[in-house]
Amino acid sequence: MPLFHTSSDEEIKRAATTDIYFIRTEEILKAKKLDKISVVADVTASGLPNNWPWGVLCGVEEEAKLFEGIPVDVYSMPEGTIFTPEDFRGFRVPVMVIEGAYGAFCLYETPMLGLACQASGVATQAARVRKAADEKMLLSFGIRRMHPALSPMLDRATYIGGFDGVSSLSGAKAIGGDPTGTMPHALIIMLGDQVKAWKAFDQIVEKNVPRVALVDTYFDEKIEAIMVAKALGKRLAGVRLDTPSSRKGNFAEIVKEVRWELDLRGFKNVKIFVSGGLNEETVKALSAAGAEGFGVGTSVSNAPTIDFAMDIIEKQGKPCAKRGKIGGKKQVWRCEKCMIEILQPFRKNHVSCPKCGGKTFPMLLPLVKNGRIVTKLPKPKDIRDYVLRQLGNVQLEKC
Numbered sequence: 001m002p003l004f005h006t007s008s009d010e011e012i013k014r015a016a017t018t019d020i021y022f023i024r025t026e027e028i029l030k031a032k033k034l035d036k037i038s039v040v041a042d043v044t045a046s047g048l049p050n051n052w053p054w055g056v057l058c059g060v061e062e063e064a065k066l067f068e069g070i071p072v073d074v075y076s077m078p079e080g081t082i083f084t085p086e087d088f089r090g091f092r093v094p095v096m097v098i099e100g101a102y103g104a105f106c107l108y109e110t111p112m113l114g115l116a117c118q119a120s121g122v123a124t125q126a127a128r129v130r131k132a133a134d135e136k137m138l139l140s141f142g143i144r145r146m147h148p149a150l151s152p153m154l155d156r157a158t159y160i161g162g163f164d165g166v167s168s169l170s171g172a173k174a175i176g177g178d179p180t181g182t183m184p185h186a187l188i189i190m191l192g193d194q195v196k197a198w199k200a201f202d203q204i205v206e207k208n209v210p211r212v213a214l215v216d217t218y219f220d221e222k223i224e225a226i227m228v229a230k231a232l233g234k235r236l237a238g239v240r241l242d243t244p245s246s247r248k249g250n251f252a253e254i255v256k257e258v259r260w261e262l263d264l265r266g267f268k269n270v271k272i273f274v275s276g277g278l279n280e281e282t283v284k285a286l287s288a289a290g291a292e293g294f295g296v297g298t299s300v301s302n303a304p305t306i307d308f309a310m311d312i313i314e315k316q317g318k319p320c321a322k323r324g325k326i327g328g329k330k331q332v333w334r335c336e337k338c339m340i341e342i343l344q345p346f347r348k349n350h351v352s353c354p355k356c357g358g359k360t361f362p363m364l365l366p367l368v369k370n371g372r373i374v375t376k377l378p379k380p381k382d383i384r385d386y387v388l389r390q391l392g393n394v395q396l397e398k399c
């Protein structure tokens with residue numbers, strides 16, 4: 001028996017996490033010799049949580065690994081694509097298309113949705129925090145609130161959404177970087193004295209790790225910030241305020257006060273980092289108050305999922321969509337400049353942007369061909385760069 005309540009790679013690959021009704025469907029189709037019928041299925045979202053105007057597609061690499069070895073063709077928007085659930089006329093936009101004998105992939109609907117829905121929700125929330133923080137430092141602190149088996153996925157999605165670093169070892173491995181962090185209250189408590197703890201950190205931790213001291217353990221943030229600036233002098237890179245919301249009062253005022261007192265004593269280069277229950281609104285407000293770095297946790301790791309659904313929309317080459325969905329295999333064309341999507345039947349050629357008249361590009365690109373991954377899966381850093389490039393062309397709220 002496994003130690004933890006998680007599925008292994010092998011169980012996920014053989015669809016052991018699927019819903020029972022797909023097992024029964026497969027059984028019936030096989031008995032009736034209908035399992036070899038070829039279909040095309042769209043993956044679409046009917047809307048986005050919290051009235052978000054756009055989402056960030058994440059989980060595509062895992063989809064490629066899921067469908068590898070299964071005799072189907074998969075087309076997908078590239079990982080990190082900022083998509084709107086509907087095109088400019090209000091037609092639902094597929095972010096992914098699966099084509100093949102239905103019996104070959106019927107069982108995979110459950111795991112394929114799970115891989116895209118959660119990672120995309122996290123990446124979207126992370127991108128929104130990135131937009132709210134402008135260029136300031138963002139660190140992912142949220143994996144402690146989620147099942148540890150998911151930490152690589154959560155930290156990767158958060159990084160792809162535009163965060164600068166992640167706190168967990170497993171997340172850092174997933175993004176191909178080093179983990180980033182400061183010090184916990186436990187360190188101060190165990191050393192019994194703030195100054196002793198900061199000095200011990202400075203003495204023992206590798207020199208290339210920036211000295212960012214936690215300054216709200218026993219005294220007021222302002223007092224402790226001055227204490228650590230005097231104790232570490234020029235080696236102090238920053239102070240972190242992790243005040244729990246119950247004691248915060250006006251947190252922006254505390255940030256401003258600490259900034260003033262540090263500046264007054266010649267510590268203008270000491271950056272103020274804040275953490276503890278932050279979200280896209282508080283990051284924006286605290287950034288305006290002078291905070292230069294943020295540790296954001298649960299609001300991102302526990303982001304709402306994007307509820308993608310998979311629907312068969314073509315059977316044996318004929319449109320067959322259920323009510324509420326539109327039929328036939330499709331392509332999504334996008335104008336990068338206007339961030340407009342145009343839904344077209346698959347075989348239609350290039351269309352011009354309805355807004356600027358400029359060139360558009362097809363977004364659903366081959367990912368898997370007859371069970372073989374046919375595209376180079378980009379590195380997390382390149383996916384993050386792609387997200388950041390698009391983020392400049394979208395707004396946080398619906399216009």
Ligand SMILES: [Zn+2]
Pocket residue numbers: 335336337338339340353354355356357358
């Ligand atoms: Zn355009």
